[in-house]
Amino acid sequence: MTQVPLQTRDLVAGKPAVPGAPLLSVENIHVEFRLDFGTVKAVNGLTYHVNERETVAILGESGSGKSVSAQAVMGIIDSPPGFVTDGSVKFRGVELLTMAEKERRQVRGERIAMIFQDALTALNPVFTVGWQIGEMFREHHGSTKKEGLDAAVELMDRVKIPLARDRVNSYPHEFSGGMRQRVMIAMALALDPDVLIADEPTTALDVTVQAQIMQLLSDLQEETGMGLILITHDLGVVAEVADRVVVMYAGDSVEKGEISDVYHNPAHPYTMGLMDSMPRHDVQKDRLNPIKGSPPDLMAIPAGCAFNPRCPYAQDICRVEKPHLHELGEAGRVSACHFVEEVRDARNRSGSRL
Amino acid sequence: MGRYLTRRVLQFIPVFLGATLLIFIMVWIIPGDPIRALAGDRAMPESVRAALTEEYNLDKPAWQQYWLYISGVFQGDFGTDFRGRPVSELMGQRIPITARLAILAFGFEVIIGIAAGIVAGVRKGNYLDNLVLTSTLVVIAIPIFVLGFLAQLLLGVQFPIFPVAGIREGWFSYLLPALVLGSVSLAYIARLTRAALVENLRADYVRTATSKGLSRLRVVGVHTLRNSMIPVVTFLAIDLGALMGGAIITETIFNIPGIGRAVFEGVQRQEGTVVVGIVTFLVFIYLIANLVVDVLYAVLDPRIRYE
Known part of the structure; x- marks a missing residue:
């Protein structure tokens, strides 16, 4: 060489x-x-x-x-x-x-x-x-x-x-x-x-x-x-x-961060959906939860957040305003969700987290 | 590969026997007495007719005629036509003329056809592509005798660049007839090349070649073209046979004494020896061309192997 x-x-x-x-x-x-x-x-x-x-x-x-x-x-x-x-x-x-x-x-x-x-x-x-x-x-x-x-x-x-x-x-x-x-x-x-x-x-x-x-x-x-x-x-x-991961949806990133952070504490409903739809040996689960719906038609991407039609947490604002990536506490961690904190809390309460 | 080739060449023997037999039967079942027809409108003395009929074995049953003919062929005797001239001599005269015409036409097809196909296929949808698509469509749509007379009129009479007819000026006098003869196939070759190129340019390995940092010229010329040549080569080989045998119209328009006309005249006169001899020669051209194509496949695409 x-x-x-x-x-x-x-x-x-x-x-x-x-x-x-x-x-x-x-x-x-x-x-x-x-x-x-x-x-x-x-x-x-x-x-x-x-x-x-x-x-x-x-x-x-x-x-x-x-x-x-x-x-x-x-x-x-x-x-x-x-x-x-x-x-x-x-x-x-x-x-x-x-x-x-x-x-x-x-x-x-x-x-x-x-x-x-x-x-x-x-x-x-x-x-x-x-x-x-x-x-x-x-x-x-x-x-x-x-x-x-x-x-x-x-x-x-x-x-x-x-x-x-x-x-x-x-x-x-x-x-x-x-x-x-x-x-x-x-x-x-x-x-x-x-x-x-x-x-x-x-x-x-x-x-x-x-x-x-x-x-x-x-x-x-x-x-x-x-x-x-x-x-x-x-x-x-x-x-x-x-080392790091960029999660993409409809041609844009919805979440970025260190791999272990994203895995163990996802900060976007789409990432959460991905995690829940995968069998994992480190989490005990009875059944998998696939993300409902199908990926958007790239000729007609939904207004607001592209994920809103499939998102279980979607509110009115999600259908109007496109969320921008904003920093979370952790290093290099960003998410494009209007309701990061609420979504994370809801997930933690429901116990799907490790 | 050696065994494969041997097998293929051995297959020539039954094909040769079958082809000669079939053609012989077809000439034999044409109604009418060829000997009587030789005299035209005048009456032929019965003694002459009987003598000629016997000389050409026409009084014998068909299977005997075939047997006599084929055993002659194996001794190098292709028989004689009704003027007493050996058919081998006729073929020796006519084949080089048609071969010259066919080779030139073939050259036009390969060079102009493939080049036009590449130009069109590389930038699909631009004006050059449309030009090639439209002009080839026009050429394919016009019957060859119209093309022939048009070419003769324009380039032979109005602008006398080429001789109008005949072969007195050597290779030069073959150029125009060859272009006319090859024109339709040339159009098909251009379209085939274009289609194969467009198809292959979408292939994954072309994307890989681009991502290796190669120039566009190399991506198309080296990585795409070779894969695109298989349909073109197939067509070219079959066409070589067609060019040799199917030149009757072109040979007639441009007054070229080739085998196309010889065969045509032979059929009219029911000269079995002439027709069988020439058509069998054409059958061999087809067989050899097909063999060459099959070998070329393996050269073009290493995934094809013969055992």
């Missing part, structure tokens, strides 16, 4: 990094898809940041905008129909959204890398895995074919693919699901990125393999010090590896 000298890390596509800025910060980002039959507002004002060596989980159900927001960070939204209409994405303090495509490409893959849910479809079926991993070196560093392949073997070793030297010329369909996801990870880590975005990296895998992949990701993070953004709907995965 070639280490990139530190001084080049202070440059982002030729622009000087801002000292002390978070590794990656996303502010008030809005993404919409303009389709023939209407505009889908997929992300509506999401804000979060990631520091070095930190794992931030973005949690939400399907259609909550978590994947789209990650694609906006990468700059890989299909446009048209997708547009980032507002907000800012800063990498080490340097704005990415206004960058020219050519400069953006130097960040993409090299400084911020991404892995996807289903490694079978996310890897190109007609090229060998070694070729696909090596392409990172050939395209970004101008390496030769041979150097690319050697680097690929090294990376495949690093993500613990057995017999890497023999398997470097195999095609993706010749690997098992877990091994394919390791190939994806090797490819993403090829250029030693500062940030890795993992979009549901374990959803397509069976449970034992899930644990191995998550262990691998956290080991690699330990090694490289990268920031990890983990997009998932799996509360179990989040609990084990994340």
Whole structure:
């Protein structure tokens, strides 16, 4: 693994990094898809940041905008129909959204890398895995074919693919699901990125393999010090590896905080609903309580709080005024609910809390 | 792969026998006496007619005729036409002419068709895409004889860039007929390429390629195009056979003495030897083209393996 000298890390596509800025910060980002039959507002004002060596989980159900927001960070939204209409994405303090495509490409893959849910479809079926991993070196560093392949073997070793030297010329369909996801990870880590975005990296895998992949990701993070953004709907995965969590609903965050705080004392009715709908070994429950209703139509997001039609605590104000994130007592803890205190009290009284 | 190829080539034998038999039967059941027709309006002396009928084995039962023909073929004798000229000589003259026409038409299809498909598919919905979609639709909708005469009139007579007809100017005189011959397939190729590209550009691995920081050119040209070529290659192979055999109209309009016209004239005269010989040759072109396609599949997509 070639280490990139530190001084080049202070440059982002030729622009000087801002000292002390978070590794990656996303502010008030809005993404919409303009389709023939209407505009889908997929992300509506999401804000979060990631520091070095930190794992931030973005949690939400399907259609909550978590994947789209990650694609906006990468700059890989299909446009048209997708547009980032507002907000800012800063990498080490340097704005990415206004960058020219050519400069953006130097960040993409090299400084911020991404892995996807289903490694079978996310890897190109007609090229060998070694070729696909090596392409990172050939395209970004101008390496030769041979150097690319050697680097690929090294990376495949690093993500613990057995017999890497023999398997470097195999095609993706010749690997098992877990091994394919390791190939994806090797490819993403090829250029030693500062940030890795993992979009549901374990959803397509069976449970034992899930644990191995998550262990691998956290080991690699330990090694490289990268920031990890983990997009998932799996509360179990989040609990084990994340430092902080951002809970998303209808394209915006409804609650953010340290993982243990959010788990043990959720401060938004939606988060509470998520917790109650999941079987947990640390809480004795007779039956699960799913959240009633279904996620909102992103072409017609309810006025006021987007969660109000499904919220058991909703009052008149929730249907009119959109609640803003406000700080709670704990460090870095915010919630977007008009009635945080009341809701928490009610939950505590009913005894669903640990 | 070796075993697969051997098996495929061995399959050629029954196909060859079946094809020749079928064509032979079809020529044989055409009503009328070909020998009498040779004389046209004049009466033919009965002795001449009997002699000719015997010479061409037309007095024998059909199965014997077929047997005599096929055993001749295996000794390298494709028989003679009614003028006494060996069919092999006729094919030797006509095939290179049609091959030249077909290769040029094929070249137009591959180069212009695929290029137009890429231009249209990469930016779906923009004006170039609409231009390709509309123009290909027009070409597909117009019958080929209209296209042929139009091309002849415009580029041969009004603006005499190309020769109007004939093949006296070598390769150059084949350009216009080849463009006409390939035009419809060219339009299909453009549309097929476009559709496959649009489809594949939505694939997950294309998103991965983009997120690797690759240029758009590389994402489309390397990561998407190869996956999009399978339907196009299939069409091209079948079309190669059609180009060789289906050029009758184009060959007639541009007065090109190729095998399309030879076969047409052979059918009119009920010259079994000519028709069977040429059509069997075309059957082989189809068989070989199909084999090449199946091998190309495995080259294009490593998930396809033959055992």
